[in-house]
Amino acid sequence: MYQLTARDIRRRNRFCVLQAVYAASGHTSRQQIAQATGLSFATVGNMIAELLEVGVLAELGYEAAGIGRPRAQLAINPERGRLIGVDIAETCIHVDVFDLAMTVLRSTEIPVDPAATTPDDIVESIVHGIGEVVAGDADRVLGVGLSVPGLVEPDTGTSVFSPYWHWQQVPLKVLLAPQLPYPLYLDNPLKASTAAQLWFGAGRDVDDLIVVTLRAGVGIGVVIDGLLYRGVTNSAGEWGHTNLVLDGRACPCGRNGCVEAYVSAPGITATLREIAPGSPLLASDDAATLAAVAAAACRGDSTAVAVIERTGTYLGVAIANLVNLFNPRRIVFGDLVARQLGVPLLEATRRAAAHHAMSDPFAAVTLELDPLPHNPASLGAATFALEGFLADRETFTSVSARRTRRTDAPA
Amino acid sequence: MYQLTARDIRRRNRFCVLQAVYAASGHTSRQQIAQATGLSFATVGNMIAELLEVGVLAELGYEAAGIGRPRAQLAINPERGRLIGVDIAETCIHVDVFDLAMTVLRSTEIPVDPAATTPDDIVESIVHGIGEVVAGDADRVLGVGLSVPGLVEPDTGTSVFSPYWHWQQVPLKVLLAPQLPYPLYLDNPLKASTAAQLWFGAGRDVDDLIVVTLRAGVGIGVVIDGLLYRGVTNSAGEWGHTNLVLDGRACPCGRNGCVEAYVSAPGITATLREIAPGSPLLASDDAATLAAVAAAACRGDSTAVAVIERTGTYLGVAIANLVNLFNPRRIVFGDLVARQLGVPLLEATRRAAAHHAMSDPFAAVTLELDPLPHNPASLGAATFALEGFLADRETFTSVSARRTRRTDAPA
Incomplete structure (x- = not known):
């Protein structure tokens, strides 16, 4: 069983406090951080003192609270x-x-x-x-x-x-x-x-989420209790090569019927070729083909609509499997395919997933597009x-050693 | 993010120490427990003192160590x-x-x-x-x-x-x-x-495992870092209703092509009916049919061998998906189907999984039959x-409060 040391907990709390500051996107106070993280005011005070001392945070002045002492406003120090x-x-x-x-x-x-x-x-x-x-x-x-x-x-x-x-x-x-x-x-x-979503995107207010990356290859990152789940050899999340269709399409990995062969950018191009061989939507590369499909679907082009619908069915079945296995709170779709096909693909995926997933875990999850602009x-x-x-031991251990000698109480 | 309190850590350490005592199946010492758990000797001493005080453990006398003080022998107090x-x-x-x-x-x-x-x-x-x-x-x-x-x-x-x-x-x-x-x-x-395996079976020496239950229904329990993973609404592990065959067999859940429709006891009976309608191996109920298939396969009966082979292919694909997603250290197969079809099914499953799983996570995992006799x-x-x-707060809080007043050092 994994043993937690005092240093692990301290580091985890430090991440947690700083994530709350980033989530506030602007400035925040010790009180607000304590509320957002569920950590005690004393722990938050200690973490903040440490982060101020190493210059990660800066105090921007005071905001008068309704009652009591004015609250110090904290923000990330970009410099x-x-x-x-x-x-x-x-x-x-x-x-x-x-x-x-x-x-x-x-x-x-x-x-x-x-x-x-x-x-x-x-x-x-x-x-x-x-x-x-x-x-x-x-x-x-x-x-x-x-x-x-x-x-x-x-x-x-x-x-x-x-x-x-x-x-x-x-x-x-x-x-x-x-x-x-x-x-x-x-x-x-x-x-x-997944790390980006966890700190700055869909994971800011949810501790159990799955981040689906859809580009030339596809795969997932799984966040459990606010931590990225890696598996025993860091290869957890190889959803792209789980089997979707027994004896199905050839996948670049050498197997057949993998999820990736259907919902990656090249997979969607393959679906377009199946539905309409020689379609004018087929462009010089997969990214351009996706852009053409997206634009045509907006105009109501029946081929483009059919490609998105069929892709959503494939994606919905593969997502329903994740809902049944992981029972997460949120699933977020990002990268090239999600950026290009956006809402229409999300809607088609949601319909198929609703049919294939168990109703209880499906009711507990939301399916969303990546909220990050970058x-x-x-x-x-x-x-x-x-x-x-x-997590750097030298930077933070020396600070906490100094602080422990000086005082144990929060500011 | 999930916050760990001192009480959470204390309870986790208590479980951890006691699991090590059960794993020693007989008697053990503080030194051996510290070694097995990776906990400090001081922590182990505190936990043991608490467990002795509430009567969960008993001291059985001393064993002379090679060098130094004789070591107190500890065991569960069955009474x-x-x-x-x-x-x-x-x-x-x-x-x-x-x-x-x-x-x-x-x-x-x-x-x-x-x-x-x-x-x-x-x-x-x-x-x-x-x-x-x-x-x-x-x-x-x-x-x-x-x-x-x-x-x-x-x-x-x-x-x-x-x-x-x-x-x-x-x-x-x-x-x-x-x-x-x-x-x-x-x-x-x-x-x-899964709890049984975690405490007394396949999870005693492995922190990341999947327990596959194969009976009238099928499903999995996932252990991550030594803890049963439940998902956000306790329905994680509904592997039985992940999709294996698009538009496949009807499943009792109302969907089509679920894993359960192929590898549960009724699913295997359905496979037998497909391979050999009216086969003499078909008995009055699924358990009897499985027993007949197992016995016939031992004699080399080609129908029975084909049923096990095809079931292993289905199971292998579904297991490969778990290997790719969770990247666990061990997968253990238990209950009715595993008891009846045992090694031949395991072998067929392993062959199919080796083909369908990614090679890196497959190399990191072992597939085994349930070691528990019960x-x-x-x-x-x-x-x-x-x-x-x-975990009972009253029993253990009062003990640790008394112990903290008395002494902080281990025995």
Whole structure:
């Protein structure tokens, strides 16, 4: 059984308090944080003191409360440092620089040349992309998070298997470290998108949710009791390769009938080809095809409507399975497919899921589109860097040691 | 985010220590418990002192260690009290009386008359069954656990929905309480079987496992980090009604193609009918049919072998989906179907799962048959009563308050 130490609990409480500050999006008070988190006022006071001392939070002055002492207004100190998020995707590498309030300061996209996808090629592009946007902030970077497709081992920073480029056991962190003198955090887009939702999106007011990522590949991130669930070897959430249709369509993974073969961007293109071979909606790539389907469905084009309806049926069955297994409070749909097909796909999915899911867990869950305006994989990658900074033993242990010596009471 | 209080942690540690004592099956020492649990020696000492004081543990004397002080030998005190486990199933109600070492002292089975399945009928049978076996132990019963088929609300003790008898919102605990003056704990067989494995079976040395129950209905219990995962409305694990075959066989739940329609006892009978309509293996009920299939497969009967092979393919696909989603360490198969078809079904399942699961999470998991000799639903129901007794605030708070006043150091 997993043993919780005092440090685990302290770190968890620190995350919890800071998540409440981000959720307040602006400023908040100790009282409001205590209310939002359910933590005692004393614990909140201790955590806030620590976060003020390391400069993560700032006091903005006082607001007169109706009765009693005026309340100190707290906010994230955006200037405390910079975080970098990198989303490594099939066709391009997206890099963002964030301030500590998680506002995007600068971004760039480096296209991936399909003929140059060795680990060295990709490392060169990542380093180049970061160099382009980090500008005068190079010495203020607290950490770099990277979202890497496929199976990733976060502890060692290894890309165990990447389906796009047939990578196997690539020690990406080792390759990057000499050129990027920052703490580096690696995981895949499913885990990254889920971290982004947990801190800044659909997970801010819900502790049990599933984040569905629908892009060239598909998969889920599962949040249980406010924590990202990883499984015993960090591969939980491989919903994209659960079986949807026995002996169904070929999937790039080599199996047949996987969920991914039906509800990913290429899967939806395949459905369009089945419904209307040679359709004028078929464009040069899957993203353009999705955009054409979305636009045509708006005009009431029957082929486009049928594609969305059939995709919603597939997605609804696969989502009903998740509802029955996990009994979550919320399921949020994000990334390319959700952005393009949006509400019509969500409606079709909801109808099919309502039929296939058990009524009790279905009544307990809401299905929603991703509320985040930003690329969730790069924001989530930067969130790993934020979590890493907040969990840093040296920074926080020395503060709490000093504080314990000074006083145990909250301010 | 779920907040852990000092009492939560204390209770969790208490469970953890006691699970280690049960796992030692015989006697053990503070040192061995500290090693097995990873808890500090001081924490183990405190927990043991508490458990000795309330009489759950007993000291059996000392064993000379190689070096240093002799080690006190600890064991469960079987005479501390009695626990009752009730497994309410479709055709009969099984009742066991356990001592605190979880040894079965007496058992009975009350057949369920198909014409008398109102809540009052079933309550009468339960009370009658318990009366039959409780004998002179009536005033030593610490609690009664009941495994109730279908959807159960443990907090209120309500059978929300029972597919067998078309019960809806039956307040079973309220109906039982006047006739059973004990603490009562209700949940369904999936949760009960999982609790049994967690304390006494496949979960003793593994923190992340899935317990698959295969009887007239099927479903799973998921253990994450050593705790039973319930979902937000206690209906997590409804794997039996996840979709396996799009537009497939009719399921008693009213949907089509559910896992249950293929791998439950009636599902396997249906497969036999498909492969060999009018087969002599078809018996008067599903249990007898399964026994006939098992015996025939042993003789190499081709129909029986085909039934097991096809069932294993269905089960393997459905298990591969769980491996991809949950990435557990162990999956254990129990109850009627697993008992009857055992190793041949397990082998066929493993072959299909190896093909359909992702290779990384499949390499991390073992598939096994239930190691428990006893009815897991009734043992698990009694385990709920054990957990309830161990979590009892009055018993344990008063002890820890006294102990804190006396001393903080372990013995």
